[in-house]
Amino acid sequence: MQQLPTSIDETQSLLTAQDYICGRDLATVGFLALTLGKPLFLEGEAGVGKTEIAKALASALGRRLIRLQCYEGLDAASAIYEWNFTAQMIAIRTAEATGGATGGVTRKALQQELFSDEFLIRRPLLEAMEPHPEGPPVLLIDEVDRTDEPFEAFLLEALSDFQVTIPELGTIKAETPPIVILTSNRTREVHDALKRRCLYHWVDYPSFEREVAILRARVPDCTKALTDEVVAFVQALRGEDLFKNPGVAETIDWAQSLIALDAVALSPEMITDTLGAVLKYQDDIAKIAGSEAARILADARDNLADAQAAL
Ligand SMILES: Nc1ncnc2c1ncn2[C@@H]1O[C@H](COP(=O)(O)OP(=O)(O)O)[C@@H](O)[C@H]1O
Ligand SMILES: [Mg+2]
Structure with a gap:
């Protein structure tokens, strides 16, 4: 062990x-x-x-x-167990059918058998x-x-x-x-x-550094540059007033979608086309698509540049 x-x-x-x-x-x-x-x-x-x-x-x-x-x-x-009702029914029928020929099992024996390990789910x-x-x-x-x-x-x-x-x-x-x-x-x-x-x-949303590490581990095909942009954008999105913030699962899905589309960098158009991987409510998508995506992307890139300058 x-x-x-x-x-x-x-x-x-x-x-x-x-x-x-x-x-x-x-x-x-x-x-x-x-x-x-x-x-x-x-x-x-x-x-x-x-x-x-x-x-x-x-x-x-x-x-x-x-x-x-x-x-x-x-x-x-039902969180603990269930009896296999179908199998129990078959066992009863079989006992009935063979019972006539063999003299039959007693009622008590049958009952015991029906509620035994064999019929327990x-x-x-x-x-x-x-x-x-x-x-x-x-x-x-x-x-x-x-x-x-x-x-x-x-x-x-x-x-x-x-x-x-x-x-x-x-x-x-x-x-x-x-x-x-x-x-x-x-x-x-x-x-x-x-x-x-x-x-x-x-369990809170991860910091920028940790989310980058998660993405590196989970989507190793994603380039460092795209990983950084995706995470910076998602982190900026979480600061917007949305009905439902994207989780780490969405960051991963989005990176995979972008790779599938051969994207090497984010653009407002690419973001708008793939928002369904990140946001799951139409109101949120409508709010972010287009010019808002451009603004958040610019903010995200500023944050990235600041973070890199600080290193
Ligand atoms: N800290 C982490 N490290 C690696 N992957 C993570 C981490 N947090 C979330 N994920 C990824 O995000 C996905 C969704 O996480 P999940 O555990 O289902 O979220 P929750 O149960 O909190 O709703 C997971 O399948 C995993 O791929
Ligand atoms: Mg869960």
Whole structure:
């Protein structure tokens, strides 16, 4: 089993090796979460790298990633397990059909069989509590803000005891707790009680330097000059009054789009043609397309020149 990192620096370089570029602040809470065995609660705008860190951590540690994607109406039972209803029906039919010839299984035996492991469909929380040969998995509880308070209360309990209960089978407790990462896009406030169980970190948009490093890692085909321009432009865009700011995901998509179009530098026309990679609301696109794109590009280039002069 791969050992956990023993320092903040090691945590940071494990993540960098997975092309996940983070600052010392995030590496610190990450290291502490691993060391103290506490869940890590990451909050921030969409596309800043919350989900990705769980993936990066799982591959860095050689652990399985188990993802519970939250949504409105998600209930505790379906986060843990489900019975394979179709297979159960077939088993009942088979028992009925053969029962006539063989004298039949007793009602009780059939019931026991129907609610056994064979017919159990494991959902993320149950999977995360079960033993894994490569070591405790990374359990990603993604976008908790999409669920409701009763589900939060259930999570709080599940994450306190690291156990889940299946009425027909009993309680399953994790021998070694999973590494838990919760994320929220903060479409609403998640309850204090749940946050208190966790180490908390606000994931902000990256600085210019860090976003350049992310783009270099994720889109290595993009020239240094184009990378700098793309990042400077996106950073300037985040200062505009938009309905939805572009995340790192959009910066990456945009760079890839520009490469696909053989662009070597930005121009207001090129920006206007490819805005759909960066902005996802028509009002935002209409606002930036054309003369605004030219103005922001000029600002971005000024900022770039200042940054380069400062070096
Ligand atoms: N720090 C980072 N290092 C490398 N890639 C990143 C980083 N942050 C974000 N990304 C990229 O942006 C994409 C979107 O990130 P994601 O984790 O899905 O955002 P969130 O979950 O916060 O909405 C990822 O697929 C990844 O390619
Ligand atoms: Mg996400």
